[in-house]
Amino acid sequence: MSDRPEPWVGKAVAVWVTGLLVYVLAVFHRSSLAVAGLAASERFDISASQLATFTMLQLLVYALMQIPVGLAVDRVGPRRVLLTGLSLMTLGQLLFAVAESYPLAVLARVLVGSGDAMVFICVLRLVVSWFPPRRVPLFTQLTGMLGQLGAIVAAAPMTWALGTLGWTRAYAVAAGLGLVVGLAAFLLVRDSPQGRAAPAGRLDVRDLGRGLAESWRHPGTRLGFWIHFSTPFSANVLSMLWGYPFFVRGEGRTSAEAGLLLTIMVVAVMAAGPVLGWLVGRHPWHRSTMVLTILAAIVTVWTVVLAWPGEAPFGVLVLLVVVTGVGGPASVIGFDIGRTSNPPQRQSSATGVINQAGFYATLLLVVVIGLVLDWRTPEGSAYTQEAFRWAMASQYVLWTVGIVQILRYRVRTRRVVDRAALQAGATA
Incomplete structure (x- = not known):
């Protein structure tokens, strides 16, 4: 051969x-x-x-x-x-x-x-x-x-x-x-x-709505949605807006140290991606378990940092950005679950449904953190460590909702997969 x-x-x-x-x-x-x-x-x-x-x-x-x-x-x-x-x-x-x-x-x-x-x-x-x-x-x-x-x-x-x-x-x-x-x-x-995709026929809004509803109706799509909702928002919020002020004002780090921590997080994101891709390919039946394990690690390390008396040591903050960064690649597992849960003609629709989740969670958290910081900071004063701890603790609400929904829909997804397997066996 x-x-x-x-x-x-x-x-x-x-x-x-x-x-x-x-x-x-x-x-x-x-x-x-x-x-x-x-x-x-x-x-x-x-x-x-x-x-x-x-x-x-x-x-x-x-x-x-x-x-x-x-x-x-x-x-x-x-x-x-x-x-x-x-x-x-x-x-x-x-x-x-x-x-x-x-x-x-x-x-x-x-x-x-x-x-x-x-x-x-x-x-x-x-x-x-x-x-x-x-x-x-x-x-x-x-x-x-x-x-x-x-x-x-x-x-x-x-x-x-x-x-x-x-x-x-x-x-x-x-x-x-x-x-x-x-x-x-x-x-x-x-x-x-095979070349170019077949040209689309006449646009029928009802057909589009029906296809989208079918994608959303499958519990695998919803499982992918909540995975993408729960895993990336913490890293996104740090990298896009609140990471630098949190490390400088909330944890007393210098500008150089804050920049180094954010750089380490990007490196962690890039390093974790291929590893998770290999693991998912080898163990496709344990994808949601991988996600829940990563979420548990993210929640745990944030709890350590926020509960630390005074400013957390630099090594603990490095652990924070590394573990939080892994949440970015973990969100991509949601796309893989959506892919295997939908037929080819609905896969991009399902991906679109899933891909919006993390961005909505990030937007919501960015706004909430700002509101909490303003609430806990005296007018005219700089943000304090206490204010940042209150603000960053708002993540627990989103994690709770996301984890509950992941547990809920992974049970439903497994039921659908088991039912399909039984039907295939009966047909064979």
């Missing part, structure tokens, strides 16, 4: 790598504002709350578009939707480069968020279409892990570009990257080894 790889393997890797480049670029565009906050405040003459609106609105648009995008991928195929998303991101970054007013800048970030919302679902669909089922969990985790390179590229290189080239040229160059990657995607990406 020949040991040579199947003829489709090279094409599959080429399609995946190209889709991955689009996803890296999407993460880069999503993160490019993080290093430009002060420059944006000066350019648009806006307050801190208006600056935060950029990120909040971009995330909200991303979450709201997940279901429509999933339906679109199921109907017209991932290639068209991927190219559409890339075009919107490129247009949004170009508009952001030339915008001089706050409303126009907000519109630009909405376009970026809209395009970003289309990418990850498409790449996951390409993985499912091009690789054998046993390889899908690994390549799904690799996609999520390597996509974080976009955030790294958005840090130092974008900082250098803003300082050297100026606002307009820096963001114009960022937009230009979309043209290069878009050409590669146009030439190399195909929906499946």
Whole structure:
């Protein structure tokens, strides 16, 4: 028997790598504002709350578009939707480069968020279409892990570009990257080894609603939803907004130490992805158990930090960011459960349903932490350790809801799987 790889393997890797480049670029565009906050405040003459609106609105648009995008991928195929998303991101970054007013800048970030919302679902669909089922969990985790390179590229290189080239040229160059990657995607990406997806028939809203309802009705989709809801929000909140002030004001760390802790968390996210992908591929019947174990570890380490008398030691905070970071790759397990719970024609719809959960949880927690900090902080004073402990303790509400729902729907999912197995045995 020949040991040579199947003829489709090279094409599959080429399609995946190209889709991955689009996803890296999407993460880069999503993160490019993080290093430009002060420059944006000066350019648009806006307050801190208006600056935060950029990120909040971009995330909200991303979450709201997940279901429509999933339906679109199921109907017209991932290639068209991927190219559409890339075009919107490129247009949004170009508009952001030339915008001089706050409303126009907000519109630009909405376009970026809209395009970003289309990418990850498409790449996951390409993985499912091009690789054998046993390889899908690994390549799904690799996609999520390597996509974080976009955030790294958005840090130092974008900082250098803003300082050297100026606002307009820096963001114009960022937009230009979309043209290069878009050409590669146009030439190399195909929906499946069989070629282009079959053209969709007449749009029937009732059929779309029926398909979406069927996806949601399956307990596996709901299990995936609550896994994605419960696992990533803690890491997201730390990396996107509250991590730096929590470590500096809440735990008395220097700016350098806070930055190091957030960097360690990104490294943990990237390192955990392939490991979890391998474990899921080897032990598909224990996916929800893996998630519950990770959640128990996250809750435990947060409890240690918040209950520590005074400021927690630096080593304990390192443990916190490492364990919390693993929650990001753990959320991807929800997509794998959705994939195995739905037929091919509903998989992207199910992915869209699942993918919005973590973003809604993150948005809710970002707002709640801010409200609690304001509640526990005297007017005109800086945030205190006590205020941060109250604020970060609000995570327990979301963890409780999520864990209860995971336990609930994994029982229902197993019942459906057992019933299907019995019916298949009877038919055989």
